[in-house]
Amino acid sequence: MKILPALFSPAGKNAKLSIVIHHRVLPEPDPLLGSDGVKSFEKSLNYLIRNFNILPLGEAVDRLKNGTLPSRAACITFDDGYADNAEIALPLLQKHGVPATFFIAVGFLNGGRMWNDTVIESIRLATGNTLDLRPINLGNRTITTLEQRQKTLFSLIDHLKYLPYDTRAAQVEKLSAMISAKLPDNLMMTSAQVKQLHDAGMEIGGHTVTHPILARIDDNTARTEITEGKTRLEAIIGAPLHLFAYPNGKPGKDYLLSHVKMVKEAGFKAALSTAWGAAQQHSDLFQLPRFTPWDKKELFYTLRMTRNMWQKIQVVS
Template sequence: MSRFDNSSAGAALLEKSLLSLFSPGGKRGLSILIYHRVLPQKDPLFPGEVDRQEFSSQMALLKSRFNVLPLAEAVQRAKRGSLPARAAAITFDDGYADNADVALPVLREHGLHATFFVASGFLDGGRMWNDSVIELVRRAPAGVLDASTLGLGTHALQSLADRQRAIPALIGQLKYLPMAERLEQVDRLAQLAGCTLPDNLMMRSSQVKALHAAGMGIGAHTVNHPILARLSDTQAREEIAQGKLALEDLIGEKVTLFAYPNGKPGEDYLPQHVAMARELRFEGAVSTSWGASRGTPDPFQLPRFTPWDRNRLRFVLRLAHNLTVPAGRA
C-alpha cells in the first residue's frame, strides 16, 4: 500500500476540516483537475507521473471529499449558480492512449466521470512533438547527443539523470518556435539520435469512441495543439474549428467544451481566442490557470489545476489551497 492510501480516522477528520475551512457551505467553488497520462506502472524517467495505483487512490479520495460532476453539467450549474458545495470535475488533456486503457477502467470502478480533451490531429498513430523529444532521449544510445548544428547544444546521455536533464533542456528551447520550424527541428533531432520512435502513444479513433460510449465527455483541443497566441487569427480559428468538427464526425454528437492548448491566460491564449470559442458555439472552455471558479464564472475561462502531490495530506492541502486562488483570465 502506498503512502497515499493510508488514512486514519484522525487524518480523515483533518482532511474534512481543511476542505470545510477553505470552502465553507456558502461558497460554491468549482475545482477542475487536469491529468494528462495515467501510466500502468512507474516510468523511471518521470517518477512523479501518476500511475494506475495512485490515480485510483486519488479518485477514491476525491469522491469521498468532493461532489464530482461531469464538466458539462458543472458548467451549466455554475451558470445557474446551483453548484453543490465542493464541486469538482476531472479532465484529461491531449488524447493519450493510456487514458482509455488505464484511466477509464479506474474511473468506471469508482463510478466517476471525466472529460477528455483530444487534439484530433494525433489520433491513429500521431505523436506530439514533446513526446518525440522524450522518446528520442529515452531511446538514444548512451553517450552525447550533439545537437549543436541545430542550435540546441550538446547533451550528455550517460545516466538516467542525464536524460532527465536533457529532456526539459531540449523542450524549453523548442517550445515557442513557430510550429512548422519546431516540427522540422524535432525531426532533425530524431535523425541525430538515430532511433525509432513509437506510434502508439496517442489514442486511436476507436478508443475515443469507446470513451464516448462509456459515458465520458469528449472535448476539443485543436488539431495540432499549437500555442494559439503564436498563430494568426485565421490559423487559430481554423485549428479550433477543425478540431471540433473532426471529433463531432467521430462520435456523432456535438462537442461543447474546449481546452486552450498549454492554457496560460494572456500568454498561450488571448481574448480573441476566447471570442472564437464563443463564436464556434462551444458552451465552455478551460485554461490551465490555477484556482476554483466562484460566483458566476466566465464559462470560457474556467481555471484548472494539476494535483501532483504523492502524499495524501499534501494532496488534500493542495486541493484546499486551490479553493482560495483567484482565477486568472486573458
C-alpha cells in the first residue's frame, strides 16, 4: 500500500509532510468518550510505520524547507501533556523505534488538571439519573443511560469551550463543586516524565502554560502564555524548544495572525495548527497542518491519509 501515498508524496521539492496528532493513549477504550484504547493506537501506529517514513518533527521541518524530504514523509505528535503519553505511548514508540513530538501545557504538570477533564470526570462520576445544573445556568440534564451522559458531556464541553477564560473557569469550578466527586489528580505528566521523554530522544514542544484559546484572551496574556510556557519547559529538559502547537488550533477561531507573530518572536522555528492537510515546501512553517485518520482497516487508513494530502490548508493571513 506504499505505492499510493508515494504517488502523491514524492521525495524532494514536491514532497508533502503528513503530521499526525494524538492526545491520550488509554489502557482500555473509554465508553464515555467513545475513544479507543492502546490496542487500537498500536494498530494505527503500525499502519503508519508500514506506509510512511516517520521522521522527527524538527528534522522534517528543516527538510521540508530545504526540499529534501523523503517520499511519504510523516511525523507523530501528541498534545497537552497527559501522563499516559509517557506511561503507555513512549514504550510503544520505543518498541517500534519511531520518534514523536510532545506539546506540553506546562501549567498542568505535577497534579494539575485541564478544565475539560474536570468536566469529563465530574460527569463520569455524577450519581443519580438527573443532574440539576440550573443554579449555574447549565440546565437540568438526564444522565440515566450512557448515551444521555455522553450527550450531556459533549453539550457542556461545547458550551463552555468558547466562554471568556475567567467565566469558563468559574463555571467549571461551580459544576465540579455541585457534583462533589473526588476527581483524579494524576491525569497529566510530572516534570520528571517530561524529562524522561526528552532523555528518550523524543522532542518536547511548547503549548502555552494554561492552554487558553489565544484568540479569546488579550495580547499581553497571550504573549506571556507562549513565552513562559517555553521558558518553563526549557528549564525542565535543559534544552531549547523549537516547536510550538496552538491550543485547540483552529486557524482564525483559536489563534490569529498576531499569535503567529508572537510565536516567531518567541524564538520558535515552526508551529502547528489542527487544520487538516499536508504541508509542502511553500507552506507557512508557523501554520503547519495536522490530521489523524480514524479508520480501523489499513487500506482505508492509508487512503484517508492520502486523500488528506489534497486537502486545502486553512491558515490565517
